[in-house]
Amino acid sequence: MKVKLEADMVLDEISKALDNIEFQEALRRASTNNQVKVAQLLTEKPELIELAKEVGSLKRRSVESLRELVEKAVESLRKIAAKPYYAETVEEARKLIGDIVGSGKRVVMAKSMAATEIGLRQYLESLNNEVWETDLGEFLIQLEGSKPMHAIAPAVHMTRERASTLVAEKLKVGIPKGGVEDIVSTVRMFLRDKIVTADVGVSGANALAADTGAIVLVENESNIRLVTSAPPTHIAIVPIDKIVPTLIEAFKVAIVQATYAGLYPPTYINIIAGPSSTADIEQIRVYGAQGPRELHVILLDNGRMKASKDPVLKEQLYCIRCGRCQFECPVWIHTANTWGGPTYGGPMGIVWTAITLDPIEAGKLAYLCLGCGRCDEACPVNINISMELRHLKMLVVQASKRG
Amino acid sequence: MLDPLQIVRVVEENMKAHGLPFPAPREALYSWAKPLKMPDRGSPMLYTGGLYQITPYIMSVVDSLSKFEDLKLISVALKASRLLSTLGLSGLVVRPRADTVSYVENILRSIVELLRKAGVNVAYGYEDDLYSGVLLYDLGLDELFKEHAVKVYKALKSREAKTIITVDPHTTHIMRSVYPKYVEGYDLEVKSYLEVLAEAGLKTEQQNGGDVVIHDPCLYARFEGVIGQPRFLLQKSGFKVLEPRRSGRMTYCCGGPIEGLAPKMAKTIAKTRLSELSEKHGVIVTLCPICYANLKSVSDDKVKVEDIALLLGGREL
Numbered sequence: 269m270k271v272k273l274e275a276d277m278v279l280d281e282i283s284k285a286l287d288n289i290e291f292q293e294a295l296r297r298a299s300t301n302n303q304v305k306v307a308q309l310l311t312e313k314p315e316l317i318e319l320a321k322e323v324g325s326l327k328r329r330s331v332e333s334l335r336e337l338v339e340k341a342v343e344s345l346r347k348i349a350a351k352p353y354y355a356e357t358v359e360e361a362r363k364l365i366g367d368i369v370g371s372g373k374r375v376v377m378a379k380s381m382a383a384t385e386i387g388l389r390q391y392l393e394s395l396n397n398e399v400w401e402t403d404l405g406e407f408l409i410q411l412e413g414s415k416p417m418h419a420i421a422p423a424v425h426m427t428r429e430r431a432s433t434l435v436a437e438k439l440k441v442g443i444p445k446g447g448v449e450d451i452v453s454t455v456r457m458f459l460r461d462k463i464v465t466a467d468v469g470v471s472g473a474n475a476l477a478a479d480t481g482a483i484v485l486v487e488n489e490s491n492i493r494l495v496t497s498a499p500p501t502h503i504a505i506v507p508i509d510k511i512v513p514t515l516i517e518a519f520k521v522a523i524v525q526a527t528y529a530g531l532y533p534p535t536y537i538n539i540i541a542g543p544s545s546t547a548d549i550e551q552i553r554v555y556g557a558q559g560p561r562e563l564h565v566i567l568l569d570n571g572r573m574k575a576s577k578d579p580v581l582k583e584q585l586y587c588i589r590c591g592r593c594q595f596e597c598p599v600w601i602h603t604a605n606t607w608g609g610p611t612y613g614g615p616m617g618i619v620w621t622a623i624t625l626d627p628i629e630a631g632k633l634a635y636l637c638l639g640c641g642r643c644d645e646a647c648p649v650n651i652n653i654s655m656e657l658r659h660l661k662m663l664v665v666q667a668s669k670r671g
Numbered sequence: 672m673l674d675p676l677q678i679v680r681v682v683e684e685n686m687k688a689h690g691l692p693f694p695a696p697r698e699a700l701y702s703w704a705k706p707l708k709m710p711d712r713g714s715p716m717l718y719t720g721g722l723y724q725i726t727p728y729i730m731s732v733v734d735s736l737s738k739f740e741d742l743k744l745i746s747v748a749l750k751a752s753r754l755l756s757t758l759g760l761s762g763l764v765v766r767p768r769a770d771t772v773s774y775v776e777n778i779l780r781s782i783v784e785l786l787r788k789a790g791v792n793v794a795y796g797y798e799d800d801l802y803s804g805v806l807l808y809d810l811g812l813d814e815l816f817k818e819h820a821v822k823v824y825k826a827l828k829s830r831e832a833k834t835i836i837t838v839d840p841h842t843t844h845i846m847r848s849v850y851p852k853y854v855e856g857y858d859l860e861v862k863s864y865l866e867v868l869a870e871a872g873l874k875t876e877q878q879n880g881g882d883v884v885i886h887d888p889c890l891y892a893r894f895e896g897v898i899g900q901p902r903f904l905l906q907k908s909g910f911k912v913l914e915p916r917r918s919g920r921m922t923y924c925c926g927g928p929i930e931g932l933a934p935k936m937a938k939t940i941a942k943t944r945l946s947e948l949s950e951k952h953g954v955i956v957t958l959c960p961i962c963y964a965n966l967k968s969v970s971d972d973k974v975k976v977e978d979i980a981l982l983l984g985g986r987e988l
Contacts, residue, residue, distance in 0.1 A: 282933075598940045598944075603936075635675035638889070638924045638926070638927075638929055639928055640924035640928070641894060642923070644893070645893055659811075662813050663811070664675065
């Protein structure tokens, strides 16, 4: 189950995607809708552009003191009765989570790119657990057996027709073809029972505040609320680049991420600072009131600390995963994340793949970059993405000279 | 889809052999200039960097590559690289179409005439109008690029250039924003001819040029701040400039930069852009030879793609 990347195979997938009319149509609809929506939003609320600049600068400060922030976060998490762990590699992260979950359990997952990065669903299944994605897009990906095609909208490549056929076939239910509402209610009913009876809920994080250990999660579906509160155990996987100094700053990151994803105001912003507890009886603190009794926080490194020391690649750590660069990229809107590694794709995703998996194979994919700079222009936190991609090409050339 | 390292090697070999990224004769870069009798040293100096002149050769190479892709002979990169290493891509016969050669040469002549009319008499380096090395930089061949950039800089200095006037966005960007990072002591002032013409105030005879829709090249619009000048010049020459949905700083790429690696994808992107442009009007004005070549290659009879220098010079074909 090793997560790996071979540029040649990716190129083959891209060729197929270019020939797939339905895939192309779904992406055309989604990217046009998204471009128009975000442009409108930013015209109406220019203060959000200012907020994005602020987030850009706070992320830069955070990356400069990443190690200290990690230490502080660990300390803060302990203070709020959460259990922090530092996972340097994919294998370590899986092992830590596998030990917490065990086997024969029911696990529900709220959409997390970090979980995909460590291949968590497949790993937990290999330990004989029953695992369900609860974000609708991610659930469709699970049914399809494919990979997320966008950071925020994983099933962006599916038309409503494809989605309804898939759900009807896999869940063995009757759904009118193309009925979006029918898909949503069918999946809601199917997942509701899984969530309520799950032993473990797994989430990612949009940001983690080092000063308090609070995790901030933004969403519209409310699946994150359910997954992080219904099961008795909550595991949050937090890539270390998501750590910022304060809770207020973490909140700002979530707002900006939602804005540039075209979802403003977001329906829900969750702040989770410790396991659920009550002191209603004699002021004695008891954990596991209505929410989880245990909160485990996996701080995922997987190449990020090293990247924070690299003068070029460290820029990627400012990324808030809004996926704006993807929707604006002339290449990505024809390939989605087929142009990318197993987890991340498109402009920012090639660089994330380089950091978390393999700089040379990712660098080969960078050759499909036009260098047109639309991603740089679109990025809310002003990352020079096209420059990073060119840098990766240079690494490929250098590696080929070394043989 | 091609193995990127295959293209990298082809470009590297060609550069080392004759200073150009694809097999093309050296004279192709400067033979157009002879009838214009520009002084061969001094400043400001016209520096083309060769991109317009090699465009017909690039188009020819891309044509050959597209054939492989169309025939599904290279459905995967690995297969492609095996196929091409037996054939030897650098051994491909590159014969440009005569009409595209004369088209780009007309553009260059028009640029010199426009500058003269605006009172700017340029010198020209002829044999020292070397390729700028844009592609080396874009492909990540940094070491070779640096070596080449130093050579280009020395050649320009030997011709007494202080200010160079560039003719396309790629060369403008590389000379103005990239060379200073690679060439020690770099002191050339770099201006695009569109900036020079806009500053000098274009003398115009044309009164009613009609409507044109403008396609901003990425590097001018996003990296070099050349957005207002082409609009000003076209309007002054009697054209009404229409804006496509995506223009200026948010302009949309023509797909050109990956035409050699992924011809099918490049064409798909070009088609997307062409339909967006032609929605507004049937005459599209380009400011870059790569944009011209790509949009032209996917256009039909209903659409006219024209270089700005020909429109401004009143010598469109």
